[in-house]
Amino acid sequence: MGIGRHDLLTIGQLAERSGLATSALRYYEKLGLIHADRTTGNQRRFARSTLRRVAFVRAAQQVGLSLEEVRTALDRLPHDRAPSHQEWNAVAIAWQRRIDRQIAELELMKRKLTGCIGCGCLSLTRCALYNAEDRAAQAGPGARYLLTRDPASGPEPLPSAE
Amino acid sequence: MGIGRHDLLTIGQLAERSGLATSALRYYEKLGLIHADRTTGNQRRFARSTLRRVAFVRAAQQVGLSLEEVRTALDRLPHDRAPSHQEWNAVAIAWQRRIDRQIAELELMKRKLTGCIGCGCLSLTRCALYNAEDRAAQAGPGARYLLTRDPASGPEPLPSAE
DNA sequence: GTGCAACTTGAAGTCGACTTCAAGTCAAGC
DNA sequence: GCTTGACTTGAAGTCGACTTCAAGTTGCAC
Numbered sequence: 590m591g592i593g594r595h596d597l598l599t600i601g602q603l604a605e606r607s608g609l610a611t612s613a614l615r616y617y618e619k620l621g622l623i624h625a626d627r628t629t630g631n632q633r634r635f636a637r638s639t640l641r642r643v644a645f646v647r648a649a650q651q652v653g654l655s656l657e658e659v660r661t662a663l664d665r666l667p668h669d670r671a672p673s674h675q676e677w678n679a680v681a682i683a684w685q686r687r688i689d690r691q692i693a694e695l696e697l698m699k700r701k702l703t704g705c706i707g708c709g710c711l712s713l714t715r716c717a718l719y720n721a722e723d724r725a726a727q728a729g730p731g732a733r734y735l736l737t738r739d740p741a742s743g744p745e746p747l748p749s750a751e
Numbered sequence: 752m753g754i755g756r757h758d759l760l761t762i763g764q765l766a767e768r769s770g771l772a773t774s775a776l777r778y779y780e781k782l783g784l785i786h787a788d789r790t791t792g793n794q795r796r797f798a799r800s801t802l803r804r805v806a807f808v809r810a811a812q813q814v815g816l817s818l819e820e821v822r823t824a825l826d827r828l829p830h831d832r833a834p835s836h837q838e839w840n841a842v843a844i845a846w847q848r849r850i851d852r853q854i855a856e857l858e859l860m861k862r863k864l865t866g867c868i869g870c871g872c873l874s875l876t877r878c879a880l881y882n883a884e885d886r887a888a889q890a891g892p893g894a895r896y897l898l899t900r901d902p903a904s905g906p907e908p909l910p911s912a913e
Numbered sequence: 914g915t916g917c918a919a920c921t922t923g924a925a926g927t928c929g930a931c932t933t934c935a936a937g938t939c940a941a942g943c
Numbered sequence: 944g945c946t947t948g949a950c951t952t953g954a955a956g957t958c959g960a961c962t963t964c965a966a967g968t969t970g971c972a973c
Contacts, residue, residue, distance in 0.1 A: 613961065762950075795950085
């Protein structure tokens with residue numbers, strides 16, 4: 590089980606195995622999300638571990654991160670070899686926290702909607718969904734935290750029949 | 752409590768109360784997401800119920816819908832008056848299902864990651880995160896369902912120590 | 914050693930979701 | 944009735960995340 594040339598992937602192979610276009614991979618490389626060594630003829634050769642990084646990038650985008658944010662997150666991992674168990678765990682755990690936050694946000698949104706369904710949502714003065722936005726405006730121009738918890742006030746009371 | 756001119760909002764008022772820029776609201780109107788009547792002098796006047804629609808649009812974007820998708824969803828609501836309880840409920844419930852799907856997807860992603868942390872994730876042949884992507888590639892070029900359940904196979908087994 | 918698919922680069926194009934600009938019109942308080 | 948801030952339009956600009964293009968180079972199977 591020596592280290593043969595199968596340990597390095599051409600950009601075409603990486604594209605095929607990751608499901609991404611080669612143009613996207615070149616773009617990711619330019620952004621510093623992935624790294625490639627070069628052959629003497631200047632062609633890219635990717636380490637196999639790049640597949641994991643790419644999977645990570647796609648997953649992160651799914652959760653709503655920009656590529657810039659992903660880059661920051663991935664900076665904790667070595668760019669040219671497989672990460673150690675420890676390195677990977679650190680990133681994975683941070684990552685789980687991010688997912689948890691996202692889930693919490695969605696659940697908050699859902700709860701608000703549940704309140705709207707059950708209660709007099711049609712009354713504009715009581716609809717939590719509506720009010721969430723309306724209060725956002727009070728916070729000043731450009732306030733755009735949407736249905737997120739209002740940073741300026743404690744946890745929101747659930748909307749209820751009254 | 753008669754119907755006075757306070758029942759209509761100028762674009763500036765709508766912007767202030769929704770937290771969006773007037774340019775965004777004009778853009779939404781162009782896309783058919785919201786509707787405005789016009790004064791004799793051609794200025795927009797929005798019904799108060801537009802605030803709810805706008806809140807909805809922002810919430811939908813948060814969950815990852817494009818404005819085009821939002822438009823389709825909102826087409827079930829009347830554009831120029833407050834929706835009836837029934838109309839609103841129908842949309843809200845469909846909406847909750849969408850949120851549930853999104854949450855389920857995130858939880859799947861998290862479970863995969865949990866497996867990665869506990870197990871030999873560094874083995875490329877066993878990492879669920881990695882394999883999810885890799886299998887996507889097998890499905891043909893352009894397959895991009897990311898960490899979603901593979902449509903071609905049943906529910907995925909959880910990654911485990913073995 | 915040659916042929917051809919796969920690679921290289923930089924520049925330009927695209928798409929969604931807006932924002933900014935310019936030049937002009939409206940509404941309402943004094 | 945005038946002033947001034949809020950409004951109107953269409954066109955162009957921006958940003959992130961890519962894709963497409965053109966023109967040239969490399970790697971490898973035969």
